[in-house]
Amino acid sequence: MVKYILKRIGFLLLTLFLVASITFFLMKLLPGTPFNNPKIPAAQQAILAKQYGLDLPLWQQYVNYMVGIVHGNFGESYQFAGQTVSYLISTRIGPSLQLGVQAMIVGTLLGILLGAIAAIRKNTWVDAVATIFAIIGRSIPNFVFAALLQFWLAYKMNLFPIALWDGFSSSILPTLALAMAPLANTARFMRTEMVDVLNSDYIELAKSKGESQWQVVAKHAMRNSMIPIVTIIGPMAVDLMLGSLVVENVFAIPGIGQQFVQSITTNDYPVIMGLTILYSVMLTVVILVVDVLYGIIDPRIRLSGEGN
Amino acid sequence: MTDTILSVKDLQIDFKTFAGPVHAIRDVSFDLKRGETLAIVGESGSGKSVTVRSIMGLLANNSKIVTGEIMYNGADILKKTKRQLNAMRGNDVAMIFQDPMTSLDPTMPIGKQVAEPLLLHTKISKKKALAEAVRVLKLVGIQDAEERLKDYPHQFSGGQRQRIVIAIAIINHPQILLADEPTTALDVTIQAQIIHLLKEIQQKIDTSIIFITHDLGVVAGIADRVAVMYAGKIIEYGTVDEIFYNAQHPYTWGLLEAMPTLETDTDRLYAIPGTPPDLLDPPKGDAFAPRNPFAMQIDLEQQPPFFQVSPTHAAATWLLYPGAPKVELPPEIKRRREIWNSKYATKEA
Numbered sequence: 001m002v003k004y005i006l007k008r009i010g011f012l013l014l015t016l017f018l019v020a021s022i023t024f025f026l027m028k029l030l031p032g033t034p035f036n037n038p039k040i041p042a043a044q045q046a047i048l049a050k051q052y053g054l055d056l057p058l059w060q061q062y063v064n065y066m067v068g069i070v071h072g073n074f075g076e077s078y079q080f081a082g083q084t085v086s087y088l089i090s091t092r093i094g095p096s097l098q099l100g101v102q103a104m105i106v107g108t109l110l111g112i113l114l115g116a117i118a119a120i121r122k123n124t125w126v127d128a129v130a131t132i133f134a135i136i137g138r139s140i141p142n143f144v145f146a147a148l149l150q151f152w153l154a155y156k157m158n159l160f161p162i163a164l165w166d167g168f169s170s171s172i173l174p175t176l177a178l179a180m181a182p183l184a185n186t187a188r189f190m191r192t193e194m195v196d197v198l199n200s201d202y203i204e205l206a207k208s209k210g211e212s213q214w215q216v217v218a219k220h221a222m223r224n225s226m227i228p229i230v231t232i233i234g235p236m237a238v239d240l241m242l243g244s245l246v247v248e249n250v251f252a253i254p255g256i257g258q259q260f261v262q263s264i265t266t267n268d269y270p271v272i273m274g275l276t277i278l279y280s281v282m283l284t285v286v287i288l289v290v291d292v293l294y295g296i297i298d299p300r301i302r303l304s305g306e307g308n
Numbered sequence: 309m310t311d312t313i314l315s316v317k318d319l320q321i322d323f324k325t326f327a328g329p330v331h332a333i334r335d336v337s338f339d340l341k342r343g344e345t346l347a348i349v350g351e352s353g354s355g356k357s358v359t360v361r362s363i364m365g366l367l368a369n370n371s372k373i374v375t376g377e378i379m380y381n382g383a384d385i386l387k388k389t390k391r392q393l394n395a396m397r398g399n400d401v402a403m404i405f406q407d408p409m410t411s412l413d414p415t416m417p418i419g420k421q422v423a424e425p426l427l428l429h430t431k432i433s434k435k436k437a438l439a440e441a442v443r444v445l446k447l448v449g450i451q452d453a454e455e456r457l458k459d460y461p462h463q464f465s466g467g468q469r470q471r472i473v474i475a476i477a478i479i480n481h482p483q484i485l486l487a488d489e490p491t492t493a494l495d496v497t498i499q500a501q502i503i504h505l506l507k508e509i510q511q512k513i514d515t516s517i518i519f520i521t522h523d524l525g526v527v528a529g530i531a532d533r534v535a536v537m538y539a540g541k542i543i544e545y546g547t548v549d550e551i552f553y554n555a556q557h558p559y560t561w562g563l564l565e566a567m568p569t570l571e572t573d574t575d576r577l578y579a580i581p582g583t584p585p586d587l588l589d590p591p592k593g594d595a596f597a598p599r600n601p602f603a604m605q606i607d608l609e610q611q612p613p614f615f616q617v618s619p620t621h622a623a624a625t626w627l628l629y630p631g632a633p634k635v636e637l638p639p640e641i642k643r644r645r646e647i648w649n650s651k652y653a654t655k656e657a
Contacts, residue, residue: 200410201405201406201407201410201411202410202411202412202413202414204366204405204411205403205405205411205412205413205473205476206413206424207366207397208364208366208397208398208402208403208405208477209397209398209402209424209425209428209476210394210395210396210397210398210399210425210428210429211394211398211424211428212390212391212394215428219416219424220413220416223415223416224413224414224415297415298414298415299414299415299460299462300414300460300462
């Protein structure tokens with residue numbers, strides 16, 4: 001198992017190197033330069049370019065950048081003079097991470113629960129309600145939920161702050177808005193899988209042992225139904241943790257989503273690079289975690305992994 | 309009869325489908341005696357599995373019990389509440405399933421799976437339950453049970469898994485074991501081992517077995533009595549000898565002819581012509597009549613009642629009606645009758 005994880009970490013580093021390189025060159029293909037404001041005189045532009053090393057040949061810039069990354073230095077923002085990329089990201093990632101993790105927990109747990117209930121009560125009104133709920137959650141964009149929640153729970157009923165980032169209570173509404181999509185997705189997957197599992201022979205055997213419906217589900221059906229859920233949870237988690245620009249805007253949250261879009265529109269290369277690399281790190285780590293989780297949930301995978 | 313442990317009476321079960329109700333079980337009655345093995349034989353769709361599932365209270369949601377009762381320990385199983393059924397299942401009545409490759413939970417260690425019925429029905433510590441699981445696993449022939457408690461089903465072979473399924477069924481010493489084609493998914497050498505094991509266990513824990521199969525060859529090795537089912541009805545029942553050597557129903561003859569024996573001298577195996585009737589709309593007369601070379605006009609018009617052949621043997625065929633014409637028996641059945649006559653000659657004389 002340890003050997004397997006080490007091998008995976010090696011691949012992870014290689015992936016990151018490739019992602020960093022490709023992003024670096026792709027960005028150089030972006031039209032315009034960071035300092036293309038026509039009001040800045042050419043001489044001053046040249047000074048700025050020199051200051052940020054943009055006058056060097058491309059290969060030199062690339063080598064400098066990669067060496068910087070290895071030393072943990074992601075450069076300075078072009079847009080905010082004197083602020084390092086690490087500083088910019090670290091001050092902004094907190095709220096996004098918190099919201100992402102909260103939305104993930106709420107979304108998947110409720111989704112698993114909803115899907116399981118729908119499967120157990122298959123073809124009854126409970127199932128129908130759960131399915132409709134899942135379709136709504138899937139098809140309505142999260143910023144619409146955000147606005148609705150804001151209007152009803154914050155503006156009309158005054159239960160939560162409207163748009164503010166100050167403590168846990170202000171994070172509840174954005175969490176709910178962000179959780180809708182993963183909730184609906186998980187519920188749909190869970191229902192399909194659980195219906196299959198409940199029809200399997202080992203569930204009939206479990207019933208023949210004298211287990212109640214509830215015991216059968218809790219002891220046997222849940223775990224077996226979760227195996228495919230783990231697959232979709234990974235990418236969903238990364239999406240959520242990196243924040244949603246629109247939802248963050250609706251609730252005035254100083255998150256990373258907004259930062260990402262801003263840095264692209266202003267050609268702020270170091271910030272784009274930093275965020276892309278952060279995104280890749282999170283995605284690859286989550287995929288690794290998912291693979292390890294697979295092994296924990298499904299012993300068949302665990303053992304075949306050890307065999308290799 | 310005081311030694312009757314289970315009594316099924318006038319059982320009728322329908323399944324609701326889009327096309328209408330399917331009459332899966334049509335008026336089935338039988339008794340199971342303490343300590344005996346009753347084999348229920350029939351082809352796919354004859355209602356064998358539905359019959360035992362109704363005893364377990366494990367029928368599918370779209371089933372409907374039209375009439376009948378299943379008396380066990382003075383109570384009707386069909387009238388039990390969910391809670392009462394749960395208390396009975398796995399404790400008084402246990403079941404062995406057909407396919408050992410799919411009937412164990414792939415994500416749970418086998419020790420836990422075997423100990424589960426014990427933990428459900430008795431107040432016992434986990435440690436003691438696992439110790440009992442080891443004992444039962446050894447009883448069913450998993451010798452290294454201690455080391456293998458934490459192993460998962462996929463680490464065992466098919467035969468071993470069926471032994472584990474049997475261990476789960478017997479850990480609470482049930483009074484009735486329902487075995488639903490427990491050897492069908494296994495290869496022939498393993499089949500013999502499993503049947504031998506079941507007989508051994510029956511003596512050790514003193515239980516009655518209902519053994520479902522479509523293979524008459526398996527029956528000879530395990531059963532005391534046999535009931536033959538066709539199209540949702542029992543059409544003949546008797547002791548193993550009575551069914552094997554003195555069968556009266558043409559369908560039983562067909563099954564016997566289709567079974568290869570050492571004496572079979574043709575190189576073609578016999579198969580009963582035609583297909584079973586559609587139970588959405590069961591025939592008015594004897595359901596087997598359209599496939600029966602000995603069918604008479606009355607077979608098509610009226611369902612035959614049971615004609616008693618001996619106190620233990622009866623068959624539902626008009627051929628046993630006192631006025632029915634004598635028929636020329638198929639050669640294989642004739643051969644079996646001769647064995648019967650030589651075996652029981654003194655008795656009949």
